[in-house]
Amino acid sequence: MSSSHVPRRLHLAAALDRRSVYDAGEYLAAARLAERGTLDFVTLDDGLARPGPDASAVLARVAPATRRVGLVPTLTTTHTEPFHVQAAVATLDWVSRGRAGWRIEVSTTEGEARLFGRRHAAPADALWQEAGEVADVAARLWDSRQGDAEIRGTGTGRFADRDTPHHVDFTGSAFSVRGPSPVPRPPQGHPVRVVDATGGPA
Numbered sequence: 001m002s003s004s005h006v007p008r009r010l011h012l013a014a015a016l017d018r019r020s021v022y023d024a025g026e027y028l029a030a031a032r033l034a035e036r037g038t039l040d041f042v043t044l045d046d047g048l049a050r051p052g053p054d055a056s057a058v059l060a061r062v063a064p065a066t067r068r069v070g071l072v073p074t075l076t077t078t079h080t081e082p083f084h085v086q087a088a089v090a091t092l093d094w095v096s097r098g099r100a101g102w103r104i105e106v107s108t109t110e111g112e113a114r115l116f117g118r119r120h121a122a123p124a125d126a127l128w129q130e131a132g133e134v135a136d137v138a139a140r141l142w143d144s145r146q147g148d149a150e151i152r153g154t155g156t157g158r159f160a161d162r163d164t165p166h167h168v169d170f171t172g173s174a175f176s177v178r179g180p181s182p183v184p185r186p187p188q189g190h191p192v193r194v195v196d197a198t199g200g201p202a
Contacts, residue, residue, distance in 0.1 A: 041070030056148040063096035072101035086138035098187035124201040133172035144180035167193040
């Protein structure tokens with residue numbers, strides 16, 4: 001069958017967004033409802049200037065209280081370090097037993113840039129190019145600890161550590177990362193990356 005005739009599966013999701021809500025109970029109740037409704041995943045928005053708790057931390061709390069539904073926080077790539085972003089996603093994948101995703105977002109406003117004080121706002125197309133590089137290096141960092149690389153020395157009886165890390169040595173347009181990741185390779189290998197592609201630059 002040609003690829004043009006492969007049936008596509010519709011994935012259903014719900015947003016757990018709750019403006020200025022800090023009680024984990026509300027997020028838990030909404031995620032459990034989505035799971036009972038057999039939705040594929042839930043998202044939780046996050047933004048650098050938005051009041052509210054950290055999305056990845058909230059979904060890490062939701063993870064042990066759910067069993068099947070995917071958990072997809074928004075993580076902004078513009079002013080956050082790629083090394084920390086990939087570690088947060090990998091950690092969520094571990095605590096959820098392979099149900100993590102990552103909704104990639106950029107930060108375009110000068111107000112958000114001033115929160116960090118490291119650089120000015122940039123055009124959206126440049127920020128999305130950087131976001132693509134962050135997604136690329138995240139995958140490389142997830143692969144920097146290959147769990148199936150055990151080497152057995154039959155003559156010596158010695159074993160190589162199956163978690164022996166390797167460096168990624170990545171240089172992008174606005175950052176460089178050497179690695180390796182401190183978090184073991186996620187259960188999914190590469191957690192799902194989600195982009196709202198309704199906007200032109202994205």
